[in-house]
Amino acid sequence: MTASASAAEPFKVMALYKFADLPDAAAIRPVLAAFCCARRIRGTLILAPEGINGTVAGTPDAIADLHRYLLAEGPFDTRLAGAEIKFSHAREMPFLRMKVRLKPEIVTLRAPEANPARIVGTYVAPDQWNALIARNDVVVVDTRNDYEVGLGTFRRALDPGTRTFTEFKDFVARELDPARDRKVAMFCTGGIRCEKASAYLLAQGFEEVFHLKGGILAYLEQVPAERSRFDGECFVFDERVSVGHGLVEGEASLCRACRHPLTAMECADPAFVEGVSCPHCAGDAARERTLKQARVAERQRQVELARARGLAHLGDDATRTAQEQKCRKQARKEASRQRQSGQ
Structure with a gap:
């Protein structure tokens, strides 16, 4: 990234996952949280006995510190060596x-x-992916959920139509057959879901299972746009909403009422009212819609008021602002009490 691009995108984003033996995950949790908070890193990290997964962002120096802490210097020792890690900027x-x-x-x-x-499918590098999914004997499956698929996917890919990853098992039982579908190629955002999905398919008796190493994010980073077989944008679970080739921020936005990602066309729909409704949630029952829209309209009003005052409405910044306001209010009350007691 050039110096000018770096100045325009000062935050570094790190997405990572690793299946590893972490029986001490509960003990690591508060230590890891303190490390990140001390460096003003934000995001979500999930710890489990089977490993780590998450996406965080911060200054380049803070993310570099966390990278070293996870792979060598912290409580994980070398258990996260070889973790799938993807960097981008915001x-x-x-x-x-x-x-x-x-x-x-x-x-x-x-x-x-x-x-x-214990067992996993065959990794396919991004530069080899196009050749694999072009084969007629390969079934291509998008393991992501329906709202993610709606923003973009690979050509020829099957959409499982799932709302949660747990429903993927029902899709496999309903639509795939190990006797017929001998070669299955799967992909997801960063690689973690396909890794688990490939292990599941192998356990169900499927013969050959492939998955895109590093997921769509690695593909968009490494494969030139002119050679791409990915149409649309890739949904990401943060305020960027989506990314395109080169991992640049996409054009999609997010409905603040139902949290559904929206294309530019959907934002032009008459049902879209910023902070209130979109084509995906405007069809709610009249009473529920009225109540929901009243709540979200008030929330949007509060957001706009905070923005006009130069204040944060959500997140850690809002918490600090509220604490500062509370302290100032208490100080005024104490000063008033002292004036009255001195009279």
Whole structure:
């Protein structure tokens, strides 16, 4: 990245995951959270006995510190060596706060037989992906959820139509057959879901299972746009909403009422009212819509008021602002009390 581009996008974003043996995940959680908060890093990291997953952002120096801490200097020792890590940049801080969560799985499938640490499909490098998915004997499957697929996907890819990753098992049982679909190629945002999905398919008896190493993000970073077989933009789980080739921020936006990603065409729809509704949630029942829109309209009003005053409305910045305002109010009350007691 050039100096001018770096100045325009001062925040560095790190997405990572690693299936690893972390029986001490609960003990690591507060230590990792303190490390990130001390460096004003924001985002979400998920810890589980099976590994780590998440996306965070901060200054380049802060992210470099965290990178070293995770791979060599911190409580993980060398257990995260070889983690799948993807860096990108953002114009503004894409997260509101820092969260380190402890969960049973780093990506929830609820299928104990799917253990990527024991068995996993064949990794396919981004520069080899086009040739694989062009083959007629390969079934291509997008393992992401419906709202992600709606923004962009690879040509010929099957859309499982899932709302959550746990529904992927139902899609496999309904639409795929190991006797018929002998070669299956899967992809997802950063690689983690396909890794677990490939382990699941192998456990179900599928013969050859491939998955895109590093996911769509690696593909968009490494494959030139003129050679791309990916149409649209890739949804990301932060305030950037989507990215395109070169991992530049995309054109998609987010409905603040239902959290559904929106294309430019959907934002031009009459049903789209910023902060209130979009084509995906405007069809709610009249009463529920009225109540919801009243709540989100008030929230949008508060956001706009805070913006006009130069204040943050959500996240850690808003928390600090509220604390500062509370302290000032208490100081005024104390000063008033002292004046009255001195009279």
